[in-house]
Amino acid sequence: MRILVTGGSGFIGSHLVDKLKDAGHSVRVFDMMPYQYRTDVEWYKGSLLNYDDVRMSMSRIDVVYHLAAVANVKDAFNEPLYGEAINVRGTIHILEAARHSRCGRVILGSTVWVYGGTDGLDMDESTPLSPPPHLYTATKIASEYYCHSYSELYNLPTTILRYGIPYGPRARDAAVIPIFVRKALNGEPITIAGDGLQFRKFVYVEDLAEGNMLALNEIAENKIYNLDGREMVTIRQIAETIQKLVGNVEIQYIEKRPGDFSGKDVSSLHAKAELGWEPKINIEEGIRRYIEWFKENEDN
Numbered sequence: 024m025r026i027l028v029t030g031g032s033g034f035i036g037s038h039l040v041d042k043l044k045d046a047g048h049s050v051r052v053f054d055m056m057p058y059q060y061r062t063d064v065e066w067y068k069g070s071l072l073n074y075d076d077v078r079m080s081m082s083r084i085d086v087v088y089h090l091a092a093v094a095n096v097k098d099a100f101n102e103p104l105y106g107e108a109i110n111v112r113g114t115i116h117i118l119e120a121a122r123h124s125r126c127g128r129v130i131l132g133s134t135v136w137v138y139g140g141t142d143g144l145d146m147d148e149s150t151p152l153s154p155p156p157h158l159y160t161a162t163k164i165a166s167e168y169y170c171h172s173y174s175e176l177y178n179l180p181t182t183i184l185r186y187g188i189p190y191g192p193r194a195r196d197a198a199v200i201p202i203f204v205r206k207a208l209n210g211e212p213i214t215i216a217g218d219g220l221q222f223r224k225f226v227y228v229e230d231l232a233e234g235n236m237l238a239l240n241e242i243a244e245n246k247i248y249n250l251d252g253r254e255m256v257t258i259r260q261i262a263e264t265i266q267k268l269v270g271n272v273e274i275q276y277i278e279k280r281p282g283d284f285s286g287k288d289v290s291s292l293h294a295k296a297e298l299g300w301e302p303k304i305n306i307e308e309g310i311r312r313y314i315e316w317f318k319e320n321e322d323n
């Protein structure tokens with residue numbers, strides 16, 4: 024297939040590109056930042072805000088993975104207008120361009136944070152969403168709704184993938200595991216917002232990329248899948264795992280941030296049943312691989 028990956032220069036997108044290439048697909052990356060990981064991938068330089076860029080990039084494309092976004096919740100908090108423009112207007116640009124092209128499907132990279140406003144702890148794809156406490160989540164829910172409307176109104180098949188919190192090589196510096204690892208390797212204390220006892224699931228980025236690729240299966244048309252990790256770990260456990268792998272590191276506690284996803288048990292059984300997807304890498308092995316990658320790439 025001929026596949027466009029928006030945000031393919033980024034963390035999750037670049038791993039998805041690897042999986043798609045390894046499976047023999049032809050891949051074009053749409054991103055405003057250069058794609059730098061392999062030579063057998065076309066980079067289309069453009070911005071989601073420019074509809075002409077988006078339309079041109081979709082020429083002769085069968086499937087679009089839409090991952091480009093303001094992915095850092097702090098950026099969406101600090102710059103709501105920018106977050107809305109990229110995440111919401113950007114998504115409708117993708118959908119509208121797909122509607123006017125021969126593209127047969129749009130697969131959206133969403134987030135398990137969409138469950139953040141719901142009551143209760145156990146979530147699956149049938150859980151009704153409640154008004155989101157965070158602007159970032161509001162932009163992702165709006166994107167999901169646009170996908171739904173486009174498939175209803177224009178018969179454009181869409182798939183929504185709600186990602187758990189990813190970690191692994193090429194992770195953005197602002198995410199929790201990279202921040203902890205960098206501090207630990209620099210001999211600085213690791214700081215935890217709140218008491219660190221809130222649980223999280225983390226999903227290793229290559230597992231997540233695999234789940235994305237499996238969504239190419241026709242069964243995934245007009246469906247929603249959670250792609251989350253398997254193990255529940257607390258932030259404190261993450262810090263302690265890093266402490267164990269790196270050496271003697273101090274752990275300090277600071278005030279909780281507003282609107283933080285408080286931790287839900289999000290089920291990925293639907294993805295297992297229909298796509299045959301299950302995460303394979305456990306947290307200690309994943310962090311070990313990340314530390315190895317980090318040490319090799321520290322100067323980049």
Ligand SMILES: NC(=O)c1ccc[n+]([C@@H]2O[C@H](COP(=O)([O-])OP(=O)(O)OC[C@H]3O[C@@H](n4cnc5c(N)ncnc54)[C@H](O)[C@@H]3O)[C@@H](O)[C@H]2O)c1
Binds near residue numbers: 033034070092132135
């Ligand atoms: N990282 C996470 O914790 C996480 C969790 C759940 C869901 N997601 C979602 O997964 C997707 C990918 O996230 P990521 O962590 O790989 O983010 P990332 O920041 O590493 O990658 C995003 C990419 O989008 C590109 N981009 C941003 N604005 C653009 C624009 N206007 N035009 C073209 N390209 C633009 C950036 O250059 C970057 O390469 C996002 O949609 C994000 O919301 C991320």
